Every structure is written in C-alpha cells, then in structure tokens.
Amino acid sequence: MSAVWRAARAAVKRRRLQTVVIGLVVLCSTTTVLLALGLLDAVSNPFDKAFEQQRGAQATVVFDAGRVTPGQLADTAARPGVQAAAGPFDRATTRLAERVPGLGDGVFQVVGRADPGGPVDRPALVGGRWAAAPGEIVLNQETSHPVLPGLLGSKVRLTDGPELTVVGVYTSMSGSADAWAVPEQMAALHPTARQMLYRFDSAGTEQELDRSLDRATEGLPAGARTAVNTSFVLERAFSASAKAYLPFMGLFGVLGLAVSVLIVGNVVSGAVVSGFRHIGVLKALGFTPNQVVGVYLTMVSLPAVVGAALGTALGAALAEPVLRVAFQGVMRGTAEIGISPWVYLVGLLGLPVLVLLAALVPALRAHRLPAARAISAGSAPRSGRALRVQQWLGGTRLPRAVSLGLGQPLARPARTALTMAAILLGVVTVTLTTGLTSTMVAYAEAGKSESGPRLAVWAGRAGFDQTEPKLTDRQAEELLRSLPGAARVSADAITEVGLAGYTQPGGGFFRRGDQDPGAARQIAEGRMPTGPGELAASPTFLSRRGLSVGDRVTLQLDGRRTEATVVGRTIDGDGRFLYSTWSTLAELDPAAEAAVYQVQLKPGTDVQAYIDAVRAADPGLYPQPADDGSLPAETVVSFASVFTVLLTVVACLGVFNTVLLNTRERRRDLGMLKSIGMTPRQVTVMFVTSMAALGLVAGLIGIPVGMVAHRLLVDHVGAIDFPAAMKDVWHLPGLALLGLAGVAIAVLGAFVPARSAARLTIAKVLHNE
C-alpha cells in the first residue's frame, strides 16, 4: 500500500464528518444534475435516434394533384440538394364512417404505398403485415404499444369509399399518413393530392430545410404545394411538453452544480487550512509536495466517488417517473424514452472530476507550503480592516457572544465568501421555488371549476367495445341538462381543420352550449370565443403561425371555408389545436356531432347519482369525473420542492462544515472563553450568530436574484403564457419571511456543530500548544 493511500485513508478516518459532508453534497448534486441532463437528453436523442432508424422524412410535402403531374414530382428527387426522396404517392382525404379504436374522429388521410421500405420514411411494424392487395388497409399508430385486441382483421368503413380490412399496424416517426393502402386501392378513395417524402443534404436548421425544399420544388406550378410537415415540427410536437420542464430542470441543475463547487471548494480549503500542521508533519516525514497534493486529492475523491455513485443510482431511480410525466401523451412512435449512457457517465465521472478540480486549488496551496511554516501555522496574527471591525464590535452594546460571533466571519474571508455564496444560492432556490409554486398554483386554479364537481360525458364507440348512444347529439345534450344537479352543459366537437395559407397540420375544438364563466381565467390576452367566426389558441399555436390576437384567418375543412378572427390567446394548450365555437364549425361541417359533453354540477350534487342517471337514460353515454388537477403545475411544484430540499440540505451542509472547521480551528480560543466563564449557551449563540449574519446578508442579496430568476423562468416557458397576475406573486409579508430563509439555512446548518462546540471538553487544549 502506498504511503499516499495510507495517509489519505487515515485522513478520511480522522475527518469522518467532513467525509460525510462531501459525500452528501456530491450525492445531492449528482442527482440534480443527472435529472436535468437526463431530461435534456431525452427531449432530443430518442426522437433523433428513432427518426434516423426509420430514415424519417425531413419534409413530408403534399401537392395538389390537379396542378402537378407524378412525373414532375418524380423529377424533384434528382434535384440538387435532395439526398433521398420517396413518392409521389397518391393521398386521399376521407373520413371514417364509423369510429375505430385508436383513431381520432374527423379527417382521415390515406396514402397509397406498395411497401413500408424505401429510401425515406420506413414505418416500423407494430402488428400484422403491410397491405398486399386492394381491400386491405394498414393503420399508423402513434406509439409502438401493442395493437389493441380485435383491431387486426376488423373493418374500416370510409365515407364515399369501400370497406377495408385492417391487416397491419405500423408506426411512422414521420407521421406521413393516418393509414396506407396499396397504390391500386387509391383510385377508389378519390385521391386529390400527391405526397413526396424528402431528405436533404442540408437540413440542419429550419431555414436550411426551407431553402433545400424550395430548391427541390423550384419550377413547379404556383400553388402546387399545399402542405408541408417537417422534422422540426415533429420534433417540437415530440418534445414540447418535456421542453416546458427543461428551463426548470436546467436552472436547478446549474444551481446544484454551483452549490456543489462552492461547498466542495470550501470543504477542501478548510481541510487544507485546518490540516496545515498535518501537511507540515507529512513533509517533515519526507512526503514530496506532489505526494501531499495526492493525499488531499485522494482524501476528497473517496467520498466524492461514493457520493457520485449513490447520486447516479438515485437519479436513475427518479428519472423513470420524471420522464413518464414529462412525455405523457406525446406521440412517440418507436422512440424509446430513456436516458443515454453518457448522462450516467457524466454523473459517475463528471462530479468527482469537478470535485477534484475544486480541491486542486487549495491542495496546490498545500503543495507550496514550506514544512516549517506549516508546522507553526495557526497563530499568525491577522491585521487590517478585519481587526478594526472586531475592535469596533467589542465596543458596541451587543451581547459579547453576539459581537464575537459577528466578528468571526472576518477571520477567514475566503471561507466566509464561499459559505455565503452557498447560502445565497440556497436563498435563490427557496425564493425561486416559492415564486414558482405561487405561479403554478394560480395556473392550476385557472383550470379548475369555480364550484361543484365536473363531468366529461363521452359518446360510446362501437370499436372500443362500447355501446353507441341511442340518443342523437342534441338529445344527449338535452338529457344531460335536464338531469337533477346539472348547472351547465356544453358540447365539444373535435376535428382536423386547416388554416388557408399555412402548411402546418392542425385541429380544433368547437364548443356549443352554456358558457363557463371560469374560462376567462384561462385567457392570457383577449377573451374566449363566443360567436361565429371567433377563435382562441395557445401561445404555441399562434407563434408557430406568426399570428396574434386580432388577426383574421380562413379555416378550411373538406373544401369548405370560413373566415375567423383570433379573439384570444390562452395561457397554454396544445400547439396543434385551436378553440372555436359551434357556429364556426357549422360553416365548415353542418353535420358535425359532439364527441364529448362537459357537465358542471351544482355544489353538493351527488356525482354518482348523476352518473347512474345518465347511464340509465342512455347506456351509450359514458360519464367520467373530469380531472381538475394540473399535471404541469403539480410536476413543476413537485420537482421544484424536491430540488429545493436537496439544495437547501446541501447549503446547510456547507454551513455545517464551515462551523465545524471554525470550531476546530478555534478550539484554543473556545477553551479560553469557557475558562473565563462563557456559558454553553453563549458558545452556541456565538457560532450561530457568525453564520446567521451571513444568512441575513445572503438573504438580502438572494431574494432579488431569486425574484429575477423566477421572472426569467416564467417568461421563457414557451408552452405556457402566464398572465401578469400569475407572475406578480411577491408580497411584503412573504418577502419578509423569505428574508429569513438565509438565516434559517445558516442557523439550521450551524446549530448542531455550535451545540457540539458548546459541549466540548476543552481542558486539554488549554494546556497544550
């Protein structure tokens, strides 16, 4: 066993508490950083990987079959910049005559393809096989989850088209169709468009992709290109909800890293400073300066490696539920949501390396220190401003234990600065989390009903082994309104709808019935649509299309068009959907029917009795209590709370370590103070005061920093547009309480070592020098 290893092991044993502190700090930080990096990785890597495996289409382009010939389209495959192309494929826009499980209502896009292979877009098999002959159809499923029982072999009836047998289920990362049939089948489906799938040499950015697509389709007749879906749009849809969490995770990850570096730097500096005599002895024994550095680096590496390993394991355990929440409801195709090995590698190796780097600076100080000076270190007189402040404090009316405590931080300015920075980051975290929680609670409240329970009543679907309603759409609405306890009833139709002039795919929720007065709380700007030709949409929907409140758009569905005005921007919502009125939908689809009814019950209504009454009146109606919970709000608040606890614990550990070092270094002073009558309580007050003062200063600086961080964060969550009222969460009493956060962190961290110092038997230190 080498001398360095032996000395390091002995140092670890001697400094058990410091070793535990380093281990815990690294553990907490590793977990925080791993979750942040894991999410960052998961929002891009799984999609990219699955997309590349399927040779996904960077651009899925729909052309008007009346304006461009198959030959013209085939020629585009050879244009400069086109790396690979597939098509042209006939594309028919039709509708399902009957609902099919796993497929939405409304428009149904069928593309004619002979096989799932080819140079671009290779859908992955989920179950069954590809269509081999007319009369067969292959469905595109949003995930690679097992095929629903009974789906294979079932019949799909299309309006104005033949009945087709489902022979296979595939999943396409390119989302190039709702279903596929053999090319020979397409004539019977009356295709009006042709589809081309492209991959380009240059498509690193949206601008590059647009340029490449323009070059490929140059010379085609004007207006031939009717819709484009790009890999960027698909990637955004995949990662949008998870990305909403990224700023939170990223910020907390950065805070975690910063606190770790500060604490580790402080712990190691303290170990070196308090170990000057030890360094001197090592050098006197013949240890070379490099060996001394080796001893100190090994000493911190051991707990760092153990902390990183445990932190990585904890992070891995937490990652699964975190990712499940972040990717809930996302169309993921064959993308496996998980964390790449490099993230674990960073957790396992990165943090220990960071610890080593943080330890290197003070360890190099040990390297330079002459043995004689090291052995005699510890009693060097201090001078300058710090002493004058001590003298001034001694003359104040403060109790002497308090004034001595206030003077302590001046004795070790660097250690004080590092400790204060750690407390400051703790205060920033607490402030940020308090603000976030207030904002997210207000956001969640906006989505809740004002009073009384709420129900969503779904119309039954035969394909889901459910009974079809015997009542018509309007009769069902009347029934729900007439049953005892109903306060308000509205009906929603959900359908695909296009915006003329915009190539992005989209859909809409169209509502009729009683207005919900609470809906106004979900509006960030403007108002909810109430009349014909009015719509509202999420910030994501509007920003992707360059729209804002007041703009006029043309909605189109199956060749019908109607004008509408954007009258409101919602706080949040799916970037693919707009919200409008039934009267607006009536212009596009007079025969539209509601898919779901929203029922607001009066307060105190027996929900089960209402449900039973609905089921008894029409077994084809399926009432479910509406989920008033807000997943993003709950998730963010939960994450923020967990991170705050972790970072607060880490900051407290930093304070703990500082007080521990101070009490060790000041053992002789402590002994003297006790010998002249300092009571245990005064000792505790002295050490706690020394840190509380730092906590107070850190609080005064940390609160405004935390407030700024909160504002930056809530302003940059693209998927949610918080109204000003939700961002203005700061009030004087709350801020005053937050002001105590730094003091609380300092006192929590300092109390135990201070109490321990108060109980210290100091007889020996007074007699030995």
Add this chain to the structure above:
Amino acid sequence: MTTDHDRDRQVVVRLDDVHKEYGDLKALDGVSLEIRAGEAVAVMGPSGCGKSTLLNMVAGLDRPSAGTVQVNGHDLGGLNETGLALFRRRQIGMVFQFFNLLDDLPALDNVALAAQLTGTPAKQARHRALELLDELGIADRRNTYPAALSGGERQRVAVARALMNRPALLLADEPTGALDSRSGEQVMDLLIDLNQIGQTLLIVTHDPKLADRCAGRLVEFADGRVARESVLEHRS
C-alpha cells in the same frame, strides 16, 4: 482565636478523596486537599503526575470520576455546564502557560472580554480593564495585539484578564513556563503582589524557584496522589 466554623468559612478549595480516570490511566487517585482564603499554594511534581488534572477539577473544566470538589462553598459536582461556566466567571481567574489570548483582539479587549461576558457594558468593562492594565504596568500597550506583545506582556494581559471579575481564586498553570527569565521574574513579582493584597493563589509548576518565591505552601504530587505537603518557611 479561630473556631472550627470560622476555619470552614475560610476554606476556598476543598478536595475530598478525588479520583479521575481516563480509561485505564489514573490521573488522580484519592486526592484530598484544602486551600484557605489568602493562601498561595504551589503544586509541583513530574510530568503526568496529575497536577493539571487537579487544576481542571478546581476550575470546573473537568469532572472527577469520584470524590467531591468544593470551591468557595460551591459543590462543583452539583453544577451543570452552565452552572460551571457561571461559577468560573464569578469565582475563578485562570492564567495559562501559553497565555491563551484571542489573537484578533487588542490587549484591552482581551481583558475586558471577561467582564463583557457577564453582561457588563463595553465602556465600563474597558474602563476596568484599563485600570488593571495600568496596575500591571502595561496600559500603554492596551491597543496592541497579542502577536506584537512580548511574552511577559502577554502573561500580564492574561493575569489582568483573570483578575477582571475579582475572582475568589486565581489558578496559574505554569505561568512562567513560556517566558524568558526576566519576564518570568516580572510575573513572579506580580503574583506575590497579588497574594499580598489577599488574592488566593493555586499555582501548578515545574519551576522550584516560582514555587519558592510565590507560594507559602508546597504540595508535591506523584502518581496522582499528594506525596508531600510542606509549609515554605520564608512566606509563612
């Protein structure tokens, strides 16, 4: 004529069959000792004989394994840590071999500290500290930090601090052990002067000269026991 009762009242320190063990090591092994008001007692003996342990017991810095320690009527065994601190504050002044001054306070504040811990206002404490420094001849060094004081000056500051709260008993642990002979002489003179104005002294030392000059009674320790007690004629 002195009655038994009067004699009891005059006892400042009473140790009765005091034992102290650190694991297997017997630091004190049945020590019984009395020190009366105004006495100057020197405790001598080889290293490890239990002298400093005895001092710790009397100062309430350590607790005996068995036996009782009474100082100025206080049974130290019955006091908790806070009680012991208050006892030290009011009854004991301590002088150490290595001075044990706070490096970041000037001489005046080091002395004033002892009074300030009792709640004496800073101004009043500094006034009294200055008086003491003046009496000990180092008032001109009041704003000097310990690192810039000579060994003798440091020890005089330490003595001033020990006297700050007018203690019933002054304990001195090798008070000249870290001083050159001239400074040592000055400190000896100081201790003699203090004893002459009635200050009770308990001095632990290796130095026969210190014991001879400053003490009226010599207690010799060996293996944790009182080996011999003698009255030093020249001071009696």
